[in-house]
Amino acid sequence: MRPNAAALPAWAPPAVAGARPVPTCISGSPRRSVRSCLLQRPLGGFIPDKLRPRFCMNVPSFFHFTFFLREVRTPAWSRWIWRTQQFSVPRVPSRQAAGKNSSSNLLGLTEAELKEQFVRGDGPGGQATNKTNNCVVLKHIPSFIFLQCHQTRSVEQNRKIAREILQEKVDLFYKGEDSDVFKEKKALEKKKQEKKRKAKENLERKKQFKEMQQLDKK
Amino acid sequence: MRCFTHPLLRRLLGLSPQSVPGGPSQSKGPICSPKWSSLRQSCSARPGLVTATDAVNYWKKVFETNGIPEARESSEYIVSFVLGAKTFQSLNSKSLYTPLTALQQEQIQQLSNKRLERMPVQYVLGEWDFQDLTLKMRPPVFIPRPETEDLVSLVVEEESWKCEKNSDLCFPVSVPHPVILEIGCGSGAISLSLLCKLPQSQVIAVDKEKTAVDLTRENAHRLQLQDRIHILHHDVSLSSAKQLLLWGPLDFIVSNPPYVFHEDMASLDAEILCYENLDALDGGDDGLRVIKTILALAPSLLKDSGL
Numbered sequence: 367m368r369p370n371a372a373a374l375p376a377w378a379p380p381a382v383a384g385a386r387p388v389p390t391c392i393s394g395s396p397r398r399s400v401r402s403c404l405l406q407r408p409l410g411g412f413i414p415d416k417l418r419p420r421f422c423m424n425v426p427s428f429f430h431f432t433f434f435l436r437e438v439r440t441p442a443w444s445r446w447i448w449r450t451q452q453f454s455v456p457r458v459p460s461r462q463a464a465g466k467n468s469s470s471n472l473l474g475l476t477e478a479e480l481k482e483q484f485v486r487g488d489g490p491g492g493q494a495t496n497k498t499n500n501c502v503v504l505k506h507i508p509s510f511i512f513l514q515c516h517q518t519r520s521v522e523q524n525r526k527i528a529r530e531i532l533q534e535k536v537d538l539f540y541k542g543e544d545s546d547v548f549k550e551k552k553a554l555e556k557k558k559q560e561k562k563r564k565a566k567e568n569l570e571r572k573k574q575f576k577e578m579q580q581l582d583k584k
Numbered sequence: 585m586r587c588f589t590h591p592l593l594r595r596l597l598g599l600s601p602q603s604v605p606g607g608p609s610q611s612k613g614p615i616c617s618p619k620w621s622s623l624r625q626s627c628s629a630r631p632g633l634v635t636a637t638d639a640v641n642y643w644k645k646v647f648e649t650n651g652i653p654e655a656r657e658s659s660e661y662i663v664s665f666v667l668g669a670k671t672f673q674s675l676n677s678k679s680l681y682t683p684l685t686a687l688q689q690e691q692i693q694q695l696s697n698k699r700l701e702r703m704p705v706q707y708v709l710g711e712w713d714f715q716d717l718t719l720k721m722r723p724p725v726f727i728p729r730p731e732t733e734d735l736v737s738l739v740v741e742e743e744s745w746k747c748e749k750n751s752d753l754c755f756p757v758s759v760p761h762p763v764i765l766e767i768g769c770g771s772g773a774i775s776l777s778l779l780c781k782l783p784q785s786q787v788i789a790v791d792k793e794k795t796a797v798d799l800t801r802e803n804a805h806r807l808q809l810q811d812r813i814h815i816l817h818h819d820v821s822l823s824s825a826k827q828l829l830l831w832g833p834l835d836f837i838v839s840n841p842p843y844v845f846h847e848d849m850a851s852l853d854a855e856i857l858c859y860e861n862l863d864a865l866d867g868g869d870d871g872l873r874v875i876k877t878i879l880a881l882a883p884s885l886l887k888d889s890g891l
Contacts, residue, residue, distance in 0.1 A: 484730075492731055493865050494844050496855055498705045499657045500730055501673075516673040519661070519713035522733040 471546045472537040475529065481505040481512075482528075484521060504528040506536050633683040639663050640672065643696050650700055653853065658705050662695045665709050704855040714773040717780065717807065721771060725799045726864035728773035732840050736777045739764070739838055742891055743782055760784060762835040765828055765885065767820055767878055768792075770864065772800030772813075774838055779809045786812050786831055792819035793861060821877045825885060833887040841874040843867040 483503045500521040505512035513535065515528035538545045634642075640659045647655035660672035666688050669675050684692070698708045706712040706721040713719075714728045715736060721727060743762055750760075762785045766775045769789035779787055791797050797817045804810045816827065828834075844852070844865045856865070867873055882890075 493729060493840075493842070494848065494852060494856075496704050496706075496727060496729070496853065496860075498654055498661065516671050518670050518674070520715055520733065521730040522715050522737070523713065 472533050473540060475506065475533050475536060479507050480529075480532075481507060482525065500524055502528045504532050506532055509536055509539050511535055511539060634689060635683055636663050636667060636672075636675065636680050639684060639689070639692055643692070646696070647699065652699060652702065653855075654705075658699050658708075659696070661705050661709065662699065663692055666691045666695070670713065702854045702858060704859055707859055715777050717773070717776055719771050719773055719776070719803045720799060720806065722795070722799055723859045724861040725793070725796045726768075726770040726860055728771060729840075732774060733777075735838065735840060736774055736781070739778060739836055739891075740781045742836070743785075746889070761786065763788070763831045763833075764836040764838060765834050766790070767837065767839040768796075768841050768864065768874070769800045769815065770796050770840075772803045772815075774840065775800065775813055776803055776807055776809055778838070779812050780807070786814075788814045788816065788828055788831065788834075790816045790818040790820065790828065792817070792822075793863070795861075820881060821874070825881055828885055834885050834890055835887060836891050837878065837882055837886060839874075839878055841867070841878060843871045843875065845869070845871045 481504075483505075484500065498519075499516075500519060501514055501516035502521060502524040503512060503514050504525070511532065513528060513532055515524045515531065517527050518524055534547045538547045542548065640656070640663050643659035643662065644656045647658055652658060664670060664672050664675060666684075667675060667679055669679070695708050699705065703723075704727060706727045707723050710721060711718055712721050712727065715733050719728070743760070747760055762782060764775070764778055764782075764785055764787045766778075766787060766789045769775050769791045772789060775787040775789040779785060789800055791800070794817055797815050800813075800815050801810070804813050804815070814830065818827065820828075842863065842865050844867055846866055846869050849862060849866055850857075852865070856862075867875070
């Protein structure tokens with residue numbers, strides 16, 4: 367089953383040219399942390415049944431669709447209408463941040479499945495130019511997921527980081543809640559909530575203690 | 585953003601952009617570098633407060649008005665640098681919308697003024713990334729190009745392929761200690777990257793420019809690699825190559841020599857023509873002058889299995 371395109375609002379350009387759309391969290395909480403990559407999928411694009419993940423129509427409620435056409439020099443892809451899913455993507459791939467081996471249980475990506483483009487403008491490269499835009503656009507052909515990575519000033523590093531993040535996204539896309547990426551993120555969120563709850567409890571206890579002290583003084 | 589419909593900006597955009605063929609040598613300065621006070625006034629939603637995003641958009645407009653190429657990228661790199669980050673995309677949302685201090689605004693202005701003189705961003709910031717290293721950059725030493733990162737990866741691949749071949753042949757394999765010569769080291773990007781990726785390697789880096797030798801030495805010290813690199817002020821086309829054999833025959837000779845056709849030199853961007861050492865680019869009439877010199881030297885320097 368395809369996403370019901372009619373139910374979705376039409377794409378509109380951002381209110382002010384050049385404005386960056388506000389990123390939102392997967393969990394729906396206020397925007398936070400690093401907008402390291404933008405993830406893009408086609409609007410109502412056809413996804414062959416065998417590639418469609420089983421959770422495709424159970425679109426997680428925490429996914430927030432925003433409409434934003436990125437200025438990417440990708441003439442070969444210009445026929446696609448892209449809709450951006452903005453994730454609160456951490457500065458480093460999440461599994462690396464958690465100190466785990468990033469390639470252990472994730473679906474592997476082969477170079478044949480990937481299409482890469484550097485957003486560096488027109489004209490020849492090499493010594494004759496000094497272009498500084500080392501942004502890398504990486505596309506996973508089977509799932510139509512692509513992302514832009516401009517985390518560092520080195521094109522090699524951006525390529526490496528883009529691949530790591532794309533691998534996580536593809537794994538999440540195909541495995542859904544079975545994905546290690548999803549599980550770790552949930553665990554992290556749970557830990558954070560637990561920490562918040564404990565901090566709140568401590569604050570309450572301190573408050574009560576102070577009140578009791580004041581009562582004793584009287 | 586609302587502040588950029590301010591009349592000041594409309595006046596800015598109404599001025600004709602100034603072409604800058606000769607870079608800093610021309611008599612007229614950049615068009616209209618408005619003071620920060622104008623920017624602060626223009627951000628009416630938050631009087632007196634300027635955020636990183638405001639600054640990027642503001643300086644992007646200023647660069648565009650003055651015909652500076654890569655206006656957005658330049659302003660993003662400058663603002664990110666002042667905030668302690670590598671790229672704008674790597675800043676967190678808190679940094680993007682926190683008001684900049686007066687010192688930060690002053691620093692951004694100073695750096696942006698240099699960029700308005702068509703100074704390359706790498707020289708403006710005084711540093712740049714090459715693979716996973718951050719290296720100091722200083723005019724007129726040649727700025728490493730992104731394509732050169734592929735060259736380093738190729739050498740590393742070749743070395744690992746050689747090691748695999750040796751282990752397949754069941755030779756008694758001790759840890760390999762490849763000796764590499766880099767001709768034309770510039771800022772030391774290739775040499776220092778190879779030293780990091782091949783921990784047992786040693787490098788002899790040569791350059792005919794003293795400024796390049798000094799900068800490579802400085803970068804080597806910053807990365808604590810000075811013990812494994814020998815940097816020589818040496819012109820391979822003029823001087824004897826004997827001193828290049830101080831560690832014996834070489835496993836690799838690596839270089840990003842000048843290869844631009846001499847007739848194309850005049851059409852290079854102002855950033856390159858005015859600030860970089862043109863000897864690092866000019867490859868002569870056929871672009872092969874230095875390359876031929878290196879190829880002629882190679883047989884006398886390399887091991888039988890050398891590349």
